Amino acid sequence: MYWIGYDIGSSSIKAALIGSESGEVKGVAQYPTVEMPIISHEIGWGEQEPELWWENLCKATHKLLEETKVAKKDIKGVGISYQMHGLVLVDKNMKVLRPSIIWCDSRAVSVGEELFKQCGVDKCADSLLNSPGNFTLSKLKWVKDNEPKVYSEVHKFMLPGDYIALKLSGKCTTTPSGLSEGIMWDFNANDSADWLFKEAGIDTALIPEILPTFAEQGKVNSQGASESGLPEGIPIMYRAGDQPNNALALNVLEPGEIAATGGTSGVVYAVSDSTNTVEHTRINSFAHVNHSKANPRIGKLLCINGTGIQYSWMRNQITEEFSYNKMNDLASEAPIGSDGLIILPFGNGAERMLNNSNKGSRITNLNFNIHQQGHLFRAALEGIAFSFVYGMEILANDGVDVKSIKAGNDNLFRAEIFSNTIATLTGSEIKIVETTGAVGAARAAAYAFGDFKSFDDAVKSDEVQYVYKPLDNKEAYQEAYNNWKKELTDYINN
Numbered sequence: 001m002y003w004i005g006y007d008i009g010s011s012s013i014k015a016a017l018i019g020s021e022s023g024e025v026k027g028v029a030q031y032p033t034v035e036m037p038i039i040s041h042e043i044g045w046g047e048q049e050p051e052l053w054w055e056n057l058c059k060a061t062h063k064l065l066e067e068t069k070v071a072k073k074d075i076k077g078v079g080i081s082y083q084m085h086g087l088v089l090v091d092k093n094m095k096v097l098r099p100s101i102i103w104c105d106s107r108a109v110s111v112g113e114e115l116f117k118q119c120g121v122d123k124c125a126d127s128l129l130n131s132p133g134n135f136t137l138s139k140l141k142w143v144k145d146n147e148p149k150v151y152s153e154v155h156k157f158m159l160p161g162d163y164i165a166l167k168l169s170g171k172c173t174t175t176p177s178g179l180s181e182g183i184m185w186d187f188n189a190n191d192s193a194d195w196l197f198k199e200a201g202i203d204t205a206l207i208p209e210i211l212p213t214f215a216e217q218g219k220v221n222s223q224g225a226s227e228s229g230l231p232e233g234i235p236i237m238y239r240a241g242d243q244p245n246n247a248l249a250l251n252v253l254e255p256g257e258i259a260a261t262g263g264t265s266g267v268v269y270a271v272s273d274s275t276n277t278v279e280h281t282r283i284n285s286f287a288h289v290n291h292s293k294a295n296p297r298i299g300k301l302l303c304i305n306g307t308g309i310q311y312s313w314m315r316n317q318i319t320e321e322f323s324y325n326k327m328n329d330l331a332s333e334a335p336i337g338s339d340g341l342i343i344l345p346f347g348n349g350a351e352r353m354l355n356n357s358n359k360g361s362r363i364t365n366l367n368f369n370i371h372q373q374g375h376l377f378r379a380a381l382e383g384i385a386f387s388f389v390y391g392m393e394i395l396a397n398d399g400v401d402v403k404s405i406k407a408g409n410d411n412l413f414r415a416e417i418f419s420n421t422i423a424t425l426t427g428s429e430i431k432i433v434e435t436t437g438a439v440g441a442a443r444a445a446a447y448a449f450g451d452f453k454s455f456d457d458a459v460k461s462d463e464v465q466y467v468y469k470p471l472d473n474k475e476a477y478q479e480a481y482n483n484w485k486k487e488l489t490d491y492i493n494n
Contacts, residue, residue, distance in 0.1 A: 001076050002026055003451075004061070004230070005442025007242065008053050008082035008160050010046075010102055011035040015060040016438035017068055020076055020451050023443055024461040028436060029064035031056045039099055044106040047099035050088050053160065054167045058228045065229060077235045078168065078220065079445030081437045082161030084181050084241035087139040092155045094166060098147070101139045102160075108138035112183075115141070118199055127186045128193060129277050129285035129298065136182025141200045156208050161239045168228065169218030169236060174208040180287040181241045187275050190293040213289050214238055214448035237445035240289045242437055243269050244299050246408070248289050249440025250433055251459045253297065256403030258392075260430075262412030265348065266307035266384065268391050270300045270400040279398040282353045289444070300400055302391040305348040306361060307384045308412050313347075314380055318373070328415045331377035336473075337480035338375045340365045342487050343383035353391055354492060364487055378417060385421035386484045392426055405430045409465055419468040424477045430468040435459070 001021075007014040012035065017026040036056065039047040065072060085103040090096055101107070112132040116124060124131050132138050136159060144151045158166065159178045166172050179185040179192055184207075186193040197204045211217050217236040225232035240248065247259035247269045255273040260266070273296050277285050288299040315322060322330075346354065347361030363379075392402060405428050407413045413432055423430045443458040452458040471477070 001074050002070055003077055003442040003446040004075050005079040005438040006057060007437035008164055010048060010083050013053060013056040013060045014436060014438040015064045016436060016442050017064060017070055018439060018442040020446055022461055023458045025439055027064055027068035028438060029060050029067060031060035031063055046102050046105040048102050050096050050100050050163050061229045072229055072231050075231055075234060077237050077445050077449055079238040079441035080161045080164055081240055081242050081245035081441040084243060085135050086160040087136050088158040088160060088163040089154050090156055091153045097150050097153055106134055108142040109134045111142050112138035115200060125277055125280045127188050128183055129187055129275060130183050130280050132183050137184045137200060140202060144202060154206055157206050158208060162208060165217055165236050165239060168220050168224040170221045171218040172208045173211045173217055175211060175213045175239055177213045177240050177244060177287045177289055185287060213240055237448040238441060243267055243301055244289050245437050245440050248444055249435045249437055250406040251455060252406055253290050256401045258402055258405045260405055260407045262308055264309045266304040266388060268302045268388060270395050272298045272300055272400050274399045277398055279394055282355060282394055283398060300395055300398060302353055302395060304387050304391060305351055306345040309348050310345040310361060311380055324411060327377045330374035331381055331417055334374040334378040336476040338379035338382060339370050341371050341375050341379040342484050343379040344488055344491060345383045345387055353394055357492060362491060381415055381417045382421055382480060385418045386481050388422050389425045389481060402426055402428050404428060407432055409434050420471055421477060423468040424471045424474050425481055427470050431464050432466040433462055434465055435462055
C-alpha cells in the first residue's frame with residue numbers, strides 16, 4: 001500500500017508515492033515539464049488559474065501511476081503541500097470567481113501597511129507575530145476595495161492547498177497553519193484573528209471550516225476520483241504550505257533546527273518555541289506544522305530573493321555556458337575572501353530582511369590586475385553564503401538558537417564553498433538530504449493516519465548524502481564576512 005503526496009508549485013505540480021510501511025519513495029512525477037504561466041496584467045502582479053493546478057495535478061497523478069505501475073486501489077490516502085500566501089475565491093457553487101492572486105504578487109503592499117498602522121505595531125507583533133504585510137488577508141481586502149462585484153459573490157476564500165483539497169473532496173476547509181501564513185491567525189486566542197478581519201471590513205463567515213494540520217480533512221469524492229485517477233473514499237490526512245512542509249520533509253520539527261533552501265531565492269526556516277518576536281518587519285513567523293498553543297512550534301521564515309538567481313545570471317552573462325561544477329571549480333582556485341572582491345547579491349526586488357529596501361546588487365573592490373573569473377565566482381558564492389549568515393544573525397536576535405541545519409540537495413548547497421562558508425561561520429553542521437516536498441507531504445499523511453509511530457520512523461529511509469562541518473580556519477572566513485557586512489551596512493545607509 002502507498003500514500004500519495006502533492007506539491008502544488010507555481011512552476012509545476014509534483015506527485016510522489018511512498019510505501020506505507022517503509023516510507024521509501026516508490027516514484028516521483030512532475031507536470032508540466034515546462035513552467036506554468038503566471039498572468040501579470042500590471043508590473044508587480046502575479047496570478048494563476050486554480051483550475052490549471054488541478055488539471056496538472058490530475059495529469060501528474062496519471063503519469064506517476066503509469067510510471068510506477070502502482071494500481072490506484074493500493075493508494076491509502078493523500079497529503080498536500082502548496083505554494084504559500086495565495087488567494088483563491090469561490091462562490092456558493094464552489095466555482096472560482098477570479099484567478100488566484102499568488103505569492104509573488106505585490107499589489108497589496110500598501111493595503112497591509114495601512115492595516116498595520118490601523119491595528120498598531122504592538123497588537124500585530126503580540127497577536128499575529130507579524131505585520132499584515134502583502135499576504136492573503138491583505139490580498140482579500142484589495143479585492144474588496146477594487147473588485148466589489150467579485151467580492152459580493154465570494155462565499156469562501158482559500159489558500160492554494162485548500163482549493164486542491166476542495167477539488168478532491170468537495171469540502172471547503174483550511175488549517176491553523178494556513179491561516180497563520182496568510183496573517184489571519186491570533187496566537188493568543190488560538191483562533192482566527194477576527195479583530196483583524198473586522199478592521200479590514202471582511203466578514204469572518206468567509207473563513208472556511210478550520211481543521212488540524214494532521215487530521216482527516218475530507219475524503220476523495222466520486223468527481224475527485226474520476227478526474228484525478230485516485231480511488232474514491234481515501235482520506236486527505238495532511239496539508240501545509242511549501243516552506244513549513246519542506247522543513248517537515250527534512251524532519252525539522254524542534255526548536256533550534258533549521259531547514260534551508262538555495263534555489264532561485266534562498267530561505268532559512270528556523271523552528272522556535274517562542275511566540276515573542278522583535279523582528280516582525282524583517283522575518284515572518286508562522287505556526288509550524290506541529291504547533292499547538294500548549295506546545296508552541298513557530299516557524300521563523302527568512303527569505304532572500306537574490307541568491308541562486310545571481311549565480312545563474314553570472315553563468316548566463318559572463319561565461320560560455322559553463323556548467324555550475326566548472327564555475328565552482330574555478331571559484332575554488334581563488335582564496336577565501338576573493339582577494340578583497342565583494343559582491344552583494346540583492347538584485348531580485350525588495351528584500352524583506354533589509355527592511356524592504358530595493359537597492360540591487362553590487363560589486364566592489366574589483367581590481368583588473370588581480371581578479372579573474374574564479375574570483376568573481378567565489379565572491380558570488382561567498383556573498384550569497386554571507387547573506388544566509390546575516391539572516392541567521394537576525395533570527396538569533398529573534399531568539400533562535402541554531403543547533404542544526406538541513407538542506408535538500410539543490411544547486412547552491414552542492415557548492416562546497418557556499419556550504420563550507422555557512423557551516424564555518426555559524427559553527428553548525430549542514431546535512432544534505434535527498435527528499436522533496438511531495439515526498440514529505442505523503443509521509444506526513446501516513447504519519448497522521450498512524451502508519452508510523454513518529455515522523456522519525458517515516459523518514460528513516462532518507463539518505464544523508466553529505467555533511468559539511470565547520471572548518472578550522474574560521475578566522476579567514478570571519479574576516480571576509482566582516483568586510484562583506486561592513487560593505488552591506490554602508491550600502492544600506494547611503
